[in-house]
Amino acid sequence: MIVAFDGVQLLDVTGPVEVFTTANHYGADYDVRVVSLAGDTVTTSSGLVIGADGTPDAVPPRLGTLLVPGKRDWRSAVADTDLIGQVTRLSTRAQRVASVCAGAFVLAEAGILDGRRAATHWELASQLATAYPRVRVDGNPVFVRDGHVATSAGITAGIDLSLSLVEEDWGADVARNVARQLVVFMARPGGQAQFSARLAPRQPRHxxxxxxxxxxxxxxxxxxxxxxxxxxxxxxxxxxxxxxxxxxxxxxxxxxxxxxxxxxxxxxxxxxxxxxxxxxxxxxxxxxxxxxxxxxxxxxxxxxxxxxxxxxxxxxxxxxx
Structure with missing residues (x-):
């Protein structure tokens, strides 16, 4: 189940949806649902409006995977007490919890990342570490697994993470077929450092x-x-x-x-x-x-x-x- 909300990054939602639904063509059996707090449409970061399959109350009591996408303005996301409360409640019903990009801030605000190693977009890693010191932030991996919680880097890294989950659930052959169909890496070589603006040092005073x-x-x-x-x-x-x-x-x-x-x-x-x-x-x-x-x-x-x-x-x- 993917929780969508206004301002969410479009690819944070559609990337994983495409992976899981494509996996169904190769023998997987995912019931993929996108929900919103009110059960209606949400306007994404690009301005495109996407529909929802209902509210979180409309899904089964036990969830396989709860996936939380991100929003550029993560501060407004973590300030949304309804969103944080719903994610907190849903996380107790899920076998595993995952986030894409700035969705890590929502998990952190809900306390789900306390004491855990986590990833997010390279540009946001220092902000996540500062805002949530109990989270062990690693700014380089494309995705990180810590127990039943998985977090991924920026935007398209949600595809990498989703492929990993498919492989865990249905095996390497299914995941490999999905990667080939979507024309993406099964396992992306290297970490986020190759994409980041590495030189962003603080302006020295001396x-x-x-x-x-x-x-x-x-x-x-x-x-x-x-x-x-x-x-x-x-x-x-x-x-x-x-x-x-x-x-x-x-x-x-x-x-x-x-x-x-x-x-x-x-x-x-x-x-x-x-x-x-x-x-x-x-x-x-x-x-x-x-x-x-x-x-x-x-x-x-x-x-x-x-x-x-x-x-x-x-x-x-x-x-x-």
Missing amino acids: PAVRRVMDRVTADPAGCHTLATLAASGGVSVRHLERLFRTEVGLTPGRYVESVRVEAAQALLADGTGTVEEVAQQAGFGSSESLRRVFQHTLGVSPTVYRARFRSTLGAPHLTAG
Whole structure:
């Protein structure tokens, strides 16, 4: 059962619905219902109006899966006491509870995520952690399972999570057939880091930190040892490290690596240089170093990243045959 409400992300609802109903064509037996608190239509985030199969009271007393989608304005969702109360009550009737994207905030407000590891959209992970400190937020996985509770990352990650649930219920062959039919990954390679805007550090107040950050971003491939960075900031190495941890939340070295990763991402997506050339231009020195850092931080290789995110302009149009 999926609980819909005004402002809900359209794909948070329709993605899982498509997975579960498609699974029924391959031997599954899901009774998929979308409900709303009043049992009437809801207006989604895109302005499209979708219908409901009734109120939560119209569904069986025992539920297989309760799925809660998200809403961009999660604060208004968690402030809706009727919604939170209904989700709380329904969760006690469900064998498992799941959320998509910002739906994790609704589960957190209902206390369902207390003490549990949880995922949400990479852009919202820090907000979830701040608003609900009892939740162990992980901003990288596409989805997370903790006991009978599952949470997923942004929007289309609801499809990944739903495929996982289908596999759990009906086996890998059914889930694989659904993935093929919908032309999606059975298991998406890598985590959310490959999609996120990784460099969103807090604006530093200390002028030394600002000078160092400006130096690095202006020339990612430059010589950025701790000594040279400290000299450019006019402080000692030890003081620079303390300032970075306090104001940026990273060590200077990790900050340099982050800038270089983003530079490499841009070069891979927009340019035509080889991986070796990208590694040199971004400051990694060698393609092997670039591959190692990409695999560690993004979960994919530079070649796979380029294939996934490069511009489609001018790319050949493939036809099935």
